[in-house]
Amino acid sequence: MLSKKHDVLLVCRKSHAEEIKRNGLRISGETDYVAHPDAATSLKKSDAELAILTVKAYDTRQAVKEIAGKCNCPILSLQNGIGNEETISEIAGSERTIGGITTHGVRYVSPGNIIHTGKGETIIGEMDNSLTRRVKKYADAMTECGIETKVSRDIRREIWRKAIVNASINPLTAVLRCKNGYLLENKHAKQLMEKLCMEATIAAKSNGIDVDETEIIKRAEEVAYLTRENYSSMLQSIIRGKKTEIDYINGEIVKAGMKKGVEMPANSFLIELIKAMENAAVAP
């Protein structure tokens, strides 16, 4: 979408890059558009104004190392999970780090083809809660191109809120192998979702994050409802025998909680279950 008004280079896998260079990136679903960004499998030295990170959390370190050596621009994380900004900061410096989340849903279909499965919101912000010209500029640029983007003066809170909601929905649907909406239909599943939320909220609060239990449970239910027909990304990973982001979602929450002496047995149990399912043989 940004390529409407800006020079964009998409760094991605070879088959995807080749198809995008040949025929563009075909977006269907909630958005119907063929974008024509440049595409490549790696970065060259660049005077880019901004790097946007959308890789899985377990690839953050490697991606940031590549970016940091090739250009001097700020790096904006629009990823899932907790800790991405800390990794960016550690490698590229805190002044180059911008935090963010997006709740748009997208599914990769085939090289050059993606589906925009759900409209969401995008929020970015400085990690020190200041309101800078650069974040306003980036938010405006994204909004102008059709990606409505807000600036937050407490982006860490937004990242945690999204992570808690993900932590309560994704691994549960992966274990139950159900659509997100099932968490509202089945009373046992709903109770587990609430339990995970409650534990995570206590962990967040003990780390100085301003979240409210009732509000976050309501938010999780709302997200489960809005995405009721979707299979979560974590379930998709499990079905494909891929690694999940569990360490960066529930894992980081448990780590943060434990550091403050908060026991998190439900999240801890679920993490091990997901890890036991990664690469597991699916039953008959």
Added chain:
Amino acid sequence: MLSKKHDVLLVCRKSHAEEIKRNGLRISGETDYVAHPDAATSLKKSDAELAILTVKAYDTRQAVKEIAGKCNCPILSLQNGIGNEETISEIAGSERTIGGITTHGVRYVSPGNIIHTGKGETIIGEMDNSLTRRVKKYADAMTECGIETKVSRDIRREIWRKAIVNASINPLTAVLRCKNGYLLENKHAKQLMEKLCMEATIAAKSNGIDVDETEIIKRAEEVAYLTRENYSSMLQSIIRGKKTEIDYINGEIVKAGMKKGVEMPANSFLIELIKAMENAAVAP
């Protein structure tokens, strides 16, 4: 097997009963034998010497009510889970109750056909730990017919040990949809199995049951190994969209633990997961 030397009436579903009366009960697998017991779908008034209960734990109450009104003999439970003997005792009286377990594995294939999937041991005993002539007589009768049976003077302990092993293997394989052997192959699954064992052992001890944590974990691992190629009965129930015995296995253990103030978060979480899976739509 008992029909080799005794008059046996098998009470079971209609199609099974009809086939058994016509062509006998064909046992394959570890045992190769065609037995010819009588069979029916309900009990008539009877002067039977012994009633052996093998129904799912959630059907105990109904089965015992039917038996209690039709005959005056002792009722021996060879079921799964905790609480069956208490239910028998409540309905038919403590003097008619005999406790027991068996670790033989059997799979129903079709009317008149079952597979003996794994050799195991059978243990029976009086609930007050006394050594009576009747339990010796029943154990001898079963052993003589090829079902090797021991008498225990602490049958409650044996029932708990089996339940703890079941509680650690069955729901875990049902959630992971894996063969029992996977619990030994995958370090995360193995860790969860041990965690469930440990919680249950504490619950058992707090209820005066003489079990040892190290010994019971070793036993669970041994059972998982011996049945490594099997899909547990609980996984089979989940796949068929049937109700499971979770309330009578992990459920009773948690109830017993909670009564003594023992928190059991892993077992509690797993119970809700299994209940969320009962009748659940299976994912793609």
